[in-house]
Amino acid sequence: MDLDTQIDPSPLITRKFSSRLSSIGGDDHDYNNEQSSITLTDFQRTASDAHISENSSSSIWRERILHPCTSMKIYFADLSSFFSWRFLSWLAIQNFAMYGGVSALVMSVSLPLFKEMGIDASKQQLYSTMTLSPFALKPFIGVFSDLFPIKGYHKRYLALISILIGLIGCSTLIALYHNRNAKEAALDPDTAYRLSDLLVICFFCMNVTAANLDILGEGKYSEIMRKHPESGSSVITFKFACSLLGSIVTNSYVGPLTDGGHFHIIFCIALGLLLTPFYPTLRGWLSEKKRRKSDPGMTKICCGCLFDQGSFQKKRTPFIVIALSGLAVPLLSAVTTFASLGIGIGVSMIVLLILATVTYVVFPRVVFRIIVAIMLIKISHIKLGGVLGYYYTADAQCLPDGPHFSYTYYITVAGIVGSIVNLIAVMLYQTYLSSCRFRPALMCTILAGAIAPIMDIILIKRWNHVLGISDKVFFILGSAIFEHFVNIVVALPMMVIFGKLAPPNMESAVFSYAVGIATFCFMMSQLWGSAIIKWSSMKTVGTDCNFDELPAIIGVCQILLPIIVGIPATLLIPNRLQTEPLIDWTKERWYEEQEKDENITESLTRVLEEESAEQEEGQCTEEVANEHLFT
Known part of the structure; x- marks a missing residue:
């Protein structure tokens, strides 16, 4: 796999007013009303995905030995992508x-x-x-x-x-x-x-x-x-x-x-x-x-x-x-x-x-x-x-x-x-x-x-x-x-x-x-x-x-x-x-998940309390009706 054919060396950062990745680079628009937008080509996505795959890492390693300039292109492309x-x-x-x-x-x-x-x-x-x-x-x-x-x-x-x-x-x-x-x-x-x-x-x-x-x-x-x-x-x-x-x-x-x-x-x-x-x-x-x-x-x-x-x-x-x-x-x-x-x-x-x-x-x-x-x-x-x-x-x-x-x-x-x-x-x-x-x-x-x-x-x-x-x-x-x-x-x-x-x-x-x-x-x-x-x-x-x-x-x-x-x-x-x-x-369920469990517990407790209150209110209404009927 020739990595040199998979990288577009052109600049990756463009300026737009909206983007799905504007939050990645930060909120520059706080002072100039602009957002950072990152355009990633399919070739560049392939290069980034290559880093994730363990099977392809060895081939990338071999390619980089022979192509240090290509390696630097990959590096700066990846860096500016995020x-x-x-x-x-x-x-x-x-x-x-x-x-x-x-x-x-x-x-x-x-x-x-x-x-x-x-x-x-x-x-x-x-x-x-x-x-x-x-x-x-x-x-x-x-x-x-x-x-x-x-x-x-x-x-x-x-x-x-x-x-x-x-x-x-x-x-x-x-x-x-x-x-x-x-x-x-x-x-x-x-x-x-x-x-x-x-x-x-x-x-x-x-x-x-x-x-x-x-x-x-x-x-x-x-x-x-x-x-x-x-x-x-x-x-x-x-x-x-x-x-x-x-x-x-x-x-x-x-x-x-x-x-x-x-x-x-x-x-x-x-x-x-x-x-x-x-x-x-x-x-x-x-x-x-x-x-x-x-x-x-x-x-x-x-x-x-x-x-x-x-x-x-x-x-x-x-x-x-x-x-x-x-x-x-x-x-x-x-x-x-x-x-x-x-x-x-x-x-x-x-x-x-x-x-x-x-x-x-x-x-x-x-x-x-x-x-x-x-x-x-x-x-x-x-x-x-x-x-x-x-x-x-x-x-x-x-x-x-x-x-x-x-x-x-x-x-x-x-x-x-x-x-x-x-x-x-x-x-x-x-x-x-x-x-x-x-x-x-x-x-x-x-x-x-x-x-x-x-x-x-x-x-x-x-x-x-x-x-x-x-x-x-x-x-x-x-x-x-x-x-x-x-x-x-x-x-x-x-x-x-x-x-x-x-x-x-x-x-x-x-x-x-x-x-x-x-x-x-x-x-x-x-x-x-x-x-x-x-x-x-x-x-x-x-x-x-x-x-x-x-x-x-x-x-x-x-x-x-x-x-x-x-x-x-x-x-x-x-x-x-x-x-x-x-x-x-x-997976670690650290704090974020604990808070969800606590919220669920609180919700269940609140529902049970409301049901109990409704039952007590119903019993009271029934007792009052019986008293009126008896009278």
């Missing part, structure tokens, strides 16, 4: 400027910034955990957006408020930090920690913008993925591609500016990136239907904010559970970062058990098994990025026999190469693995992820010199290419699972709940990695650094644990194709 161009444009801008821009910038600059102030690797990794904690707020933001439309919109004004928070944080950062402060802080540990704490709060606010815009977009496309599971992973790979393009641009200037000590310029660029999604968000490119006070179940609170009391009453318990799970994680991160690491780790384990228990009680069993699998897969890969960054960038005084990479090489050169590799990995995944079942896809990617850290061990042990390969060349071949390739391939099937978990009318809330738990587990792996670094004999700053235990720690935490724990955990996930629905919510 998502409007305004939403895709908003998603591209948001991921390029926020996820691949601001968030990548914050994470890249934190290593040289805190290292310059004398902060060790363990504390720097804790700061990174706190900086990333806004992404764990996603469950709370998802519930808020579902229940509290502002001026009639669930997402638009919440996104604008999030952008304002990021602008305030970045402006404060620019006013607060300057080179003289950093040099003075490096001489006094107490001053360094106080200044670092303030900088982390600013980074936190900047990531609030990236995280909130991310979950609002995810809630939108998860809604469309639930309605049209045949869309597969197309929007996920599109999102990742835009993020990676943004990270390529970000890495290109962060390294050289960092080596020059020009942190202020980096922060000013971040301020411009935070402004980028403002206009398309204000114009409603994140398309959604406007809610009104007259809508069923909707009540007005104050200041143009509405409350979807009807939806809340129907699913009160899940909404409360999801919202609280989102608030718990940042609070825990703050306690761990600014108080005690040991207490934070203990509390995090208790919170994890509570989340698992609540998931078992509130959600269907299939959701519980999937969430537990996500927990095990994420936790089994303990993060050691902080200590690895310190090792690779250590100077000759700290580590005489180290690689001594500059930030231009470590952040810019390796970062750009890694992002390009990630972009290629996204395209290869979409071409060859997007039609696979979830279990084999996850097992293969987890196994590859467990092999990747061997490259770090070889470089730390200096075995690459025995092979005659320089540090820079081996690092590019290992960490920058192989590890980046594996990391993105591992993340893609997980994001597809998140998108297919969402039930009707709770897309943002349940999607954010799954992503929030995954982020929480990622943060736990960060905390455990920080604790291992702190409690080991390694020393990461000063003039007598010691990284002797690092290879053994990598072997246990990043090679053995993922294989022993992560691979068996994939058996808890339904072994379905990525183009199929992951959960049949109608």
